Amino acid sequence: MDIKERIDNINWADISASMDNRGYALVKNVLTDVECNNLSALYTDEQLYRKTITMERYSYGLGEYKYFKYPLPGLVQQLRESFYPKLAPIANNWMQFLNKEQRFPATLNELLQHCHDHDQLRPTPLILQYQKGGYNAMHQDLYGEVFFPMQLVFMLDEPGVDYEGGEFILIEQKPRAQSRAMVLKPAKGDMLLFTTSYRPAKGSKGYHRVSMKHGVAEISAGKRRSLGVIFHDAK
Ligand SMILES: O=C(O)CCC(=O)C(=O)O
């Protein structure tokens, strides 16, 4: 099955409910082992990237990541382009729950046009790599005033086999309340869809806004690589 068909076959009603209730959704086996290995192999092909970040230099954590250049590698482009139209309706419901007038366009090209009109021209999909002791500090991937409220991360290595530790962490901050942490351990080939910045949460008096951050706990052994797909471009 090609990637587009696999994405069409995902149970979107379940994902939509999970995004509304929890702000994230775990989707098993989106990528095959071979696709994961092919993506990992791109990591050392320097001409594919516009920028390499050494995370400790900026206190972002300990590890390294690289932002792809345009044109993106075929599979990365397909993932970004094919997931976006499934997510735009969920994002638009969120805007409605939060009484915001903003609506997201139906296609990735239109979203990117909107980014480009706001001087956000640089691609944001990236590959991250952490070794023993590595981690990713809690953060949000915002790169300008235009942002899409959800993003994807694909696990390219197998926990318990290729690395230990390295759990994916989400922290939800409700207004005037304490924070809640969610700890996830997706397998190789699994995808996590999660909230980039904030989402509506249902309370006793209708919807309110909760803010979310994500990060990665310390890798205690081995090497952990992941592919991040962010939909908006960067300034
Ligand atoms: O490595 C991870 O699982 C998280 C990467 C991340 O921060 C991202 O994809 O935005």
Ligand SMILES: [Fe+2]
């Ligand atoms: Fe991130």
